[in-house]
Structures are given as C-alpha cells and as structure tokens.
Amino acid sequence: MVLRKIGRDNGIYKYGGSVRHWTFVCCDGLPYVICKKLQEEAVMCTEDNCNEKFLSKTKFIIHAQEKHPNKEYCECVHEFDWFYLRIGAGHYEMNLIKSFFELNWIPFLEPLCERIGFLSDAAKQYAKACKDLHKSWNLLLIFHLASLRELVLPYVRHSLKNGSNPDAKQFFEFNNQLYQSNASPNFNYMMDQVCRFSQAIINFRMSIRRNNSDLLKSSKFMTKELFHGRQHPKYQEIEINDTLQDLLMPCAVQNLNDAYSSITTTENKSTGQDFDFILEEKNRQLKSWIPKGIPTDSIWQTVCRNNLILEKIKHNSLSLFAIQTEKGKSKPMHLEDSIHNYRCLLRSTNYLNKSGDHISITNVALDEGLVKYIEQSTTKRNHYIKTHILKEDLESSVFIRNPVPLTPTERKIL
Ligand SMILES: [Zn+2]
Known part of the structure; x- marks a missing residue:
C-alpha cells in the first residue's frame, strides 16, 4: 500500500516511526478521491493492542465479533488520520x-x-x-x-x-x-x-x-x-x-x-509549481538520460542512482562552453x-x-x-453540500441531476 509506505518513509508515529505525527500528501484527481475514501473508511482495531487494519468498517465489525467476542463494544481508530490531502x-x-x-x-x-x-x-x-x-x-x-x-x-x-x-x-x-x-x-x-x-x-x-x-x-x-x-x-x-x-x-x-502553495526548482522566483508538476518535471528529466526504446531495470537503476552526477556534468559543461539554457526563463508568446x-x-x-x-x-x-x-x-x-456533507435526505430534481444545458437541443435530450 502506497500510503503505508509514505507513512513509514516519513517516520510517522503510527507506523513505528519517531520523526513526525502527521504530514501533507499531495496528489492529482483520481488518487485524491481514493485517498479521501480511505481516510473516511479505513480503520485500525485498538482492542488489546490488536492493531489489525481494515479497509472498511463492515470488515472491522466482523473481525470484532470473531476475535474479541467477550467485548460488548470494540474500539477502533481511523488508520489514515495522519495526513492532510493536497490537490496538485x-x-x-x-x-x-x-x-x-x-x-x-x-x-x-x-x-x-x-x-x-x-x-x-x-x-x-x-x-x-x-x-x-x-x-x-x-x-x-x-x-x-x-x-x-x-x-x-x-x-x-x-x-x-x-x-x-x-x-x-x-x-x-x-x-x-x-x-x-x-x-x-x-x-x-x-x-x-x-x-x-x-x-x-x-x-x-x-x-x-x-x-x-x-x-x-x-x-x-x-x-x-x-x-x-x-x-x-x-x-x-x-x-x-x-x-x-x-x-x-x-x-x-x-x-x-x-x-x-508552490515551490520553485530554479533561481527565478516567478517559476513556482506545485508538487504534482515538480514530480512530472523530475520524471521527464530522469527519462532524458534514458536511451531510446524500452528501458531495462538495470538502465533505470543506473540512471536514477547517477542522476545527480549526470545533471552536475551537464550543468558544468554548459557553463564551460557558455551555452544559455532555457530553464527558468520565460519566452515571448507572439x-x-x-x-x-x-x-x-x-x-x-x-x-x-x-x-x-x-x-x-x-x-x-x-x-x-x-x-x-x-x-x-x-x-x-449548495445541493451537493447539503446531501453529501450535511447528509440531508433531499430529493434531487431533474435540474440537479443534469448539467446546466448549453443549447435548447441539449435541454430536450436531458
Ligand atoms: Zn482486533
């Protein structure tokens, strides 16, 4: 599980670490929605130091009845309460x-x-x-x-x-x-x-x-x-x-x-990006050292392990020959x-x-x-907030269920 690995790598207390209690996790649309669902649903059994993890409350209840039959009420905590989600x-x-x-x-x-x-x-x-x-x-x-x-x-x-x-x-x-x-x-x-x-x-x-x-x-x-x-x-x-x-x-x-809100990898303060694009840029930069064709595991490993050295050689050679790079500069748009x-x-x-x-x-x-x-x-x-966040039991009309129509023809189809 990716989130548990992030937790362990960042020394989160919940996973036996000793660096921090919580952190931020930044991701794009689909992983964001999945992580949010896990934050709401995944729980950990805290009865008798059991610490077993479950992806849903239903599975935990079954576990509680089987493993802790003597308890009238079993305690649990949300497993993924140690991060704030940031949308890239x-x-x-x-x-x-x-x-x-x-x-x-x-x-x-x-x-x-x-x-x-x-x-x-x-x-x-x-x-x-x-x-x-x-x-x-x-x-x-x-x-x-x-x-x-x-x-x-x-x-x-x-x-x-x-x-x-x-x-x-x-x-x-x-x-x-x-x-x-x-x-x-x-x-x-x-x-x-x-x-x-x-x-x-x-x-x-x-x-x-x-x-x-x-x-x-x-x-x-x-x-x-x-x-x-x-x-x-x-x-x-x-x-x-x-x-x-x-x-x-x-x-x-x-x-x-x-x-x-964003960070920059160049000396120019107007070139900030959020972590999602920084990661994509890093990925592109890594790939630029990989020869054409499908890379083998060993090529990946070699490139990743030597990336810093390769980048340094590139930087030094460019400055030695006084070649200007485009990095951090804005181009005219015409x-x-x-x-x-x-x-x-x-x-x-x-x-x-x-x-x-x-x-x-x-x-x-x-x-x-x-x-x-x-x-x-x-x-x-407002209807979304009432039904999804405040859990009000409202009926959704045709207007609410469908997108705002752009043309009379689209209105008819809806
Ligand atoms: Zn348990």
Missing part, C-alpha cells in the same frame, strides 16, 4: 481550463479556434479536449485578452467623450450598469466568463508561479462554479473537500500549508495577431451589442438559462 495545483488548473473550454466551446471558443487554424474535426476535438496544456493556455489567453479589450471599449469611449481618465473601478461600475439593464444577454454572459472565470484561471496560474496563497484562495473561490455547473464529479468533490479542509484546519497548519484576429470577429458580428436572445458568435441559439450560469451552478453546489 497543476492538475487543478488543467481541469479548470478543461471545464472552461467544455462550457464555452459552442458560445465562443469553436469560432475562435477556427479563426486561428484549427479547421478539421480532429484538430477541433484536440483543442476542445485540451490535450496540450501549453496550447490550451495560449488559446485561453487569446480569448481572454481579446474579449476583455472589447468589453473595455465602450467604457473607454465613454471616458474619452467626457474627458475623464479611465480606471478599473469605474469600468466595473459602468459595465455593471449595462449588465443590470440586461440589454444584451451576449454581453452579460461574456462579462461573467471573462471578468470572473478566465481572469480567475489566469490568477490561479500567477498565484502558483509566485507562491501567493491569498491569490490562490481567491482564484479557487472565483472558479468553483466551473466544476459544479456541468459534469465534473471528481473535481466537484475535490473542490468542496479542499475548501472545507482549508477552513477547518488549525491556524498553525494553515500557515504552513500557505507558505508552500499572441497579438491572433488576439487582433478574434477582436475583428467580435466587432464585425457586433456580437456584444446584439439584443434579443442569447446566441453564440456563429448564431447558434443558446439555452435561455445559460446566461444565469453562475446562479444555477451555485444552486447545484
């Missing part, structure tokens, strides 16, 4: 981007991808499913910067006309008035997607890069609805567990957790043409000013409830 921020971000793409594919992202060269069905599927994090990140930035500049435009024109200096606070006040007047559902939905979701996903990455726990918490708060509106059962559970754990942990533990291209599409279709029904950029009718996506998503999240 790299994977969390990937899933945020995936849910954002899934939600906004029909409204705006499909036409955007077409404009910048994703033409065949296979290419579009590739973009929609976010198969390459780097490309998805570029697409998200193009969408965000282009749309934000178009959303700012009416306010800037208004300020120029009045001879006042534009600022961020007044921009929100100005756009809020437009939002309240509800003249264009396209405009309102775009405001939510850009000023709340895509901005918060960008903030999420910045918070990890610079190890800023306050910004990380705010961006998790601002993006939570992305997981709850449509179908993301694993990350719905993770988001809520992560939020509750953070609220309930003792202050000293929280301070420690916050101090290490997105301006694509941003301009997408702004032309928004402007030429007059998309943000259209009144009437909520539609996609390519005139596909969108479901009338979609413009209230945040409210609908919040209702579903």
Whole structure:
C-alpha cells in the first residue's frame, strides 16, 4: 500500500516511526478521491493492542465479533488520520481550463479556434479536449485578452467623450450598469466568463508561479462554479473537500500549508509549481538520460542512482562552453495577431451589442438559462453540500441531476 509506505518513509508515529505525527500528501484527481475514501473508511482495531487494519468498517465489525467476542463494544481508530490531502495545483488548473473550454466551446471558443487554424474535426476535438496544456493556455489567453479589450471599449469611449481618465473601478461600475439593464444577454454572459472565470484561471496560474496563497484562495473561490455547473464529479468533490479542509484546519497548519502553495526548482522566483508538476518535471528529466526504446531495470537503476552526477556534468559543461539554457526563463508568446484576429470577429458580428436572445458568435441559439450560469451552478453546489456533507435526505430534481444545458437541443435530450 502506497500510503503505508509514505507513512513509514516519513517516520510517522503510527507506523513505528519517531520523526513526525502527521504530514501533507499531495496528489492529482483520481488518487485524491481514493485517498479521501480511505481516510473516511479505513480503520485500525485498538482492542488489546490488536492493531489489525481494515479497509472498511463492515470488515472491522466482523473481525470484532470473531476475535474479541467477550467485548460488548470494540474500539477502533481511523488508520489514515495522519495526513492532510493536497490537490496538485497543476492538475487543478488543467481541469479548470478543461471545464472552461467544455462550457464555452459552442458560445465562443469553436469560432475562435477556427479563426486561428484549427479547421478539421480532429484538430477541433484536440483543442476542445485540451490535450496540450501549453496550447490550451495560449488559446485561453487569446480569448481572454481579446474579449476583455472589447468589453473595455465602450467604457473607454465613454471616458474619452467626457474627458475623464479611465480606471478599473469605474469600468466595473459602468459595465455593471449595462449588465443590470440586461440589454444584451451576449454581453452579460461574456462579462461573467471573462471578468470572473478566465481572469480567475489566469490568477490561479500567477498565484502558483509566485507562491501567493491569498491569490490562490481567491482564484479557487472565483472558479468553483466551473466544476459544479456541468459534469465534473471528481473535481466537484475535490473542490468542496479542499475548501472545507482549508477552513477547518488549525491556524498553525494553515500557515504552513500557505507558505508552500508552490515551490520553485530554479533561481527565478516567478517559476513556482506545485508538487504534482515538480514530480512530472523530475520524471521527464530522469527519462532524458534514458536511451531510446524500452528501458531495462538495470538502465533505470543506473540512471536514477547517477542522476545527480549526470545533471552536475551537464550543468558544468554548459557553463564551460557558455551555452544559455532555457530553464527558468520565460519566452515571448507572439499572441497579438491572433488576439487582433478574434477582436475583428467580435466587432464585425457586433456580437456584444446584439439584443434579443442569447446566441453564440456563429448564431447558434443558446439555452435561455445559460446566461444565469453562475446562479444555477451555485444552486447545484449548495445541493451537493447539503446531501453529501450535511447528509440531508433531499430529493434531487431533474435540474440537479443534469448539467446546466448549453443549447435548447441539449435541454430536450436531458
Ligand atoms: Zn482486533
């Protein structure tokens, strides 16, 4: 069992160690859900120093009846109460981007991808499913910067006309008035997607890069609805567990957790990553020393044992010949043409000013409830908390069971 090995390797008291009583365990989505289940269900018998371990309470009860028949009530403790679970921020971000793409594919992202060269069905599927994090990140930035500049435009024109200096606070006040007047559902939905979701996903990455726990918490708060509106059962559970754990942990533990929201392996302080991606980077780096083809056990062992020496030789040779490495440096992204291209599409279709029904950029009718996506998503999240955390016995309506529909056709199928 992996968790027991982690416990023994880290000198946890429960496994006979003498270094620490508890620790943090960081992992991505699927292991997170499994570990959480084990934390809740796995128990250890403490009767007469028995210490036998069980993966479920039911198995423990059978054991108690067989092995300790004289006892009226057998004592047990949770076996995996010695760690806090941390969701790997790299994977969390990937899933945020995936849910954002899934939600906004029909409204705006499909036409955007077409404009910048994703033409065949296979290419579009590739973009929609976010198969390459780097490309998805570029697409998200193009969408965000282009749309934000178009959303700012009416306010800037208004300020120029009045001879006042534009600022961020007044921009929100100005756009809020437009939002309240509800003249264009396209405009309102775009405001939510850009000023709340895509901005918060960008903030999420910045918070990890610079190890800023306050910004990380705010961006998790601002993006939570992305997981709850449509179908993301694993990350719905993770988001809520992560939020509750953070609220309930003792202050000293929280301070420690916050101090290490991310770490960096380079000298540049803006290249922080969470432990999940650090591990993947380490893995890639190890593999770079392995010759092509399937490695044998002895090659693995040789590479792993000599990794530090190999890296040192590489570093020394590079500096001896004054060769610059890319490590820890950021590269220019060259997105301006694509941003301009997408702004032309928004402007030429007059998309943000259209009144009437909520539609996609390519005139596909969108479901009338979609413009209230945040409210609908919040209702579903609250229902999840009531039924899964507070264990209230509530009936789940058709609305709760199904994702928020994107189009009238999807509503009919649901
Ligand atoms: Zn026992």
